[in-house]
Amino acid sequence: MRVAVVGAGLTGLAAASRLADGHDVVVLERNPTIGGRLGTTTIGDATFDAGAQFFTVRGDDLHRQTDRWLADGVVREWCRGFGDGDGDGYPRYVGTRGMSDLAHDLASGLDVRTDHMVFTLDRLERGWSVVLDDASRIEVDAVVLTTPAPQAWNLLAQSDVEFPDEIARRPFRRIVAALVTLDAPSAVPGPGGVQLDPADPDAVIGFVADNQQKGISAVPAVTLHAAWAWSEAHWDEPDDAVATALLDAASEWIDGDRVLDVAIRPWRFAAPAEPWPDRCWVDEEHRVVVAGDLFAGPKVEGAFDSGLAAAAAVRAFDPD
Ligand SMILES: Cc1cc2nc3c(=O)[nH]c(=O)nc-3n(C[C@H](O)[C@H](O)[C@H](O)COP(=O)(O)OP(=O)(O)OC[C@H]3O[C@@H](n4cnc5c(N)ncnc54)[C@H](O)[C@@H]3O)c2cc1C
Structure with missing residues (x-):
């Protein structure tokens, strides 16, 4: 299948990196840079993590990925907590040059198009026409939306997909x-x-x-x-x-x-503020998935897990 992933934050890139093995994937990101809320920024000679500061690991999937990242020098342990003593003993990992390193590693080898803002999604008889803000279109079989849920709701508003209000309205x-x-x-x-x-x-x-x-x-x-x-x-x-x-x-x-x-x-x-209990929202009939840290928890690990869940959902779609 040809799949469009909207958003090059951690959720979108985790999904795309899994889907790229076997599918034709394009990642569309409205900003000039990737990473979303990982947000490493430079001002003159200064480098800042403006969004996420570190990540912790609890589940097996991010554990395996973090072992690879550690081996490849993409991340390193920063500390085991803040304040006096050894903190709580849980490792806090950081990107070696900033948190956006996680995004750059996952994006490597993918077709990621920055400065590509998705404006709306039109349903085709089979699949989707993704409309960009310059009015150009990309036709795909399936879509993974990783923008914040209210924006995903907005993108789907012109289609016959019924993305639940109770998810879209989560604060x-x-x-x-x-x-x-x-x-x-x-x-x-x-x-x-x-x-x-x-x-x-x-x-x-x-x-x-x-x-x-x-x-x-x-x-x-x-x-x-x-x-x-x-x-x-x-x-x-x-x-x-x-x-x-x-x-x-x-x-x-x-x-x-x-x-x-x-x-x-x-x-x-x-x-x-109130995460949704499922790891992503799936409409099998219309081949669309909405994912993000709203679904699996408001952290790096939640975004990563939701991205993997979105990839698994797309793999299960009927390509015909
Ligand atoms: C200030 C702050 C501090 C944080 N601290 C931590 C921390 O210390 N530890 C931790 O684990 N987590 C932390 N987090 C949370 C963590 O950053 C997020 O959970 C995670 O990065 C979310 O990833 P995501 O891909 O779901 O969303 P995002 O990173 O928001 O990615 C969504 C992407 O979609 C793009 N997009 C939106 N609309 C469109 C469109 N129409 N077309 C194309 N692209 C679009 C956006 O530009 C963005 O790049 C923090 C977050 C913030 C903001």
Whole structure:
């Protein structure tokens, strides 16, 4: 089958890398870069993980993949927790040059087209016509959608596929990130992360990461993730007001006199607040699958598992 995968985040790339063995797969990504919420970003000489900071491994599938990544130098262990002592003993893995390394590894050898925003999906008698924002079309037998569920609902809205409202309407949390470049090392304690409680309604900061200590930035570079309620409350404020408030709250780790630059990166669909119990949603008759971390948990592992589940669902479609 010819299969279109919409979205080159971890879910889409995990699905595509499995499907490429035996199927003709094209991955369509609206952004100029791949990785989605893995989001490694460079500003001058500074490198930031702007989205996911690390990943943990619980299930067998990501375990096998992580063993391969470790052997190939794609990922390495960052630490076993934050704060005093040895943390909880669970390894926290990071991409060797940033979290987007995971995406680049999975994408290798695939037909991934960046700057290709999918605008809508038209049903054909058999299969789909994927309409891009430049009005060009790609005809395929099956589609895997890995955009956040409300966007998947929107893409399917013109078709006769009934993607359930109760999935499409699941709420997503917002997270505001500040990417701070410094001219001197930060005061973030080793191993370079401070994990606070992002669900605390009174908290300003949820996570602090020193990308230089983490080993991905050549120069001092700190990522601040605002707490959930704070992000929601300050979402519409101008960047400079948000930057000032976050730097103020982070004064324990960042000396304001050493700040060279602050870039604000808002994540509108940062994390599903109420994950859906299945690993993906499948419409066998119309050969469409919706997948993502909404389905298997709001983490790297959830996205990976949902991508594999989507690939298995497509393999089970009747190609005739
Ligand atoms: C601030 C933040 C911190 C996080 N921290 C952690 C962490 O420490 N550990 C952890 O395990 N997880 C963390 N996560 C969660 C983790 O990043 C996600 O679970 C995972 O990356 C989701 O992958 P995905 O492929 O499902 O979605 P995404 O990465 O969002 O991928 C979807 C892709 O679809 C593309 N797209 C959307 N619409 C279209 C369209 N119309 N046409 C074409 N392409 C389209 C998007 O551009 C995007 O690239 C964090 C997330 C955020 C935002």
